Amino acid sequence: MSATAPRRERRTRYVVLGMLLQGPANGYELRQRIDSTIGNFWQESYGQLYPALHELREDGLVATVGSATGAREAQRYEITLAGRDALRAWVVRPPQPQPERNELLLKVFFAELAPAEVGQQVTRAADEATANAARLDALHAQVSERVKGHPALPAWLATIEYGRAGSRVLAEWARRTAAELDAMTSAQPARRSTRAKKPGR
Amino acid sequence: MSATAPRRERRTRYVVLGMLLQGPANGYELRQRIDSTIGNFWQESYGQLYPALHELREDGLVATVGSATGAREAQRYEITLAGRDALRAWVVRPPQPQPERNELLLKVFFAELAPAEVGQQVTRAADEATANAARLDALHAQVSERVKGHPALPAWLATIEYGRAGSRVLAEWARRTAAELDAMTSAQPARRSTRAKKPGR
DNA sequence: TAGCACATGTAATAAGTTACATGATTTT
């Protein structure tokens, strides 16, 4: 009768737990920490973060620590042993298949309507990817240097290497594809602005 | 006072319009068409598709065509001129920045809790990516052959090439990273099952 | 005649973003 709850994974909770592995934090700090470490492939908003913290405390997976007085030096949360266990249990479960969605590819797929304009978008994507790869190069060096010796370092670097490799291959693809779209443009007659004449095809 | 609506892009609508570029279809066929063409980087459920079709008809961007009788040979929708214009206007707008979320990378980032198990996940990802690259190779050949001569072919192939290049680079990264995680495993002492002894770090 | 493919839809639920609301403390 009632639709059974699809029981999702509540990943925000595990992200919070995982970030607390690096030490206690309040909600605000947690967000900064997320942005500066896993920000390249994950993000959380306060609208998710604060409710998650409350729930986790109720469930005993995090505990408050320190004295809450005024704004500065606010309440901090730390992960509990139960929290560590819960996090580990999630980490070892195989990742849920993620439905990928790529809006740029969608526009490329529909590029017959405006090959030149889509070509420009793809070129812009190439430039952004190149810049991103350079940024990740710098980040890689910085992190290697700053947390040298930490046992988790290879894992952290691996996530940066992922982004870097992805950006590089995206840049290459985008440059090839932009050229392809240019060829489509010159192969086809000039297009009407908004008035369509013949439906084509 | 009232929170103003954030006005999102309603991308399902444009996906529907774009798919109708290939000819009229009913909701069921639309979904098949989506799965078999852009399914590698986009997907739509009936819960999105049917309401979108109704709205698009109300807005005059699609029109019904043919006779609805029984289940087989149902009502079909075709894109209107207004629909083409709306689609083109969307296609030429730069894509919205998409918040990326990658659960595997999250688990890699937290791998210190269970490096061996995460290593297995990464190895599995490598195998899947290799298989996927092979599948996309075959698809590329198939599509090249089957729609030879169509003006949009280069754009369609580009989307396949994107997935293929991404899969290949993912496979390489995953194999490197799995090795890295194995090294972490052997560098660290055996882990307790659920009971934590010392917090470490 | 059973099962599968065709076909359309809704309700419940989940996840996430954005805007709003509020106020303390530090820095310029």
Add this chain to the structure above:
DNA sequence: AAAATCATGTAACTTATTACATGTGCTA
């Protein structure tokens, strides 16, 4: 004194998935 940063939260809304509900027509 003003501006920036620190800090916590909620309400409204959008997007999307899943499960349910229902029925037809073809094929083995």
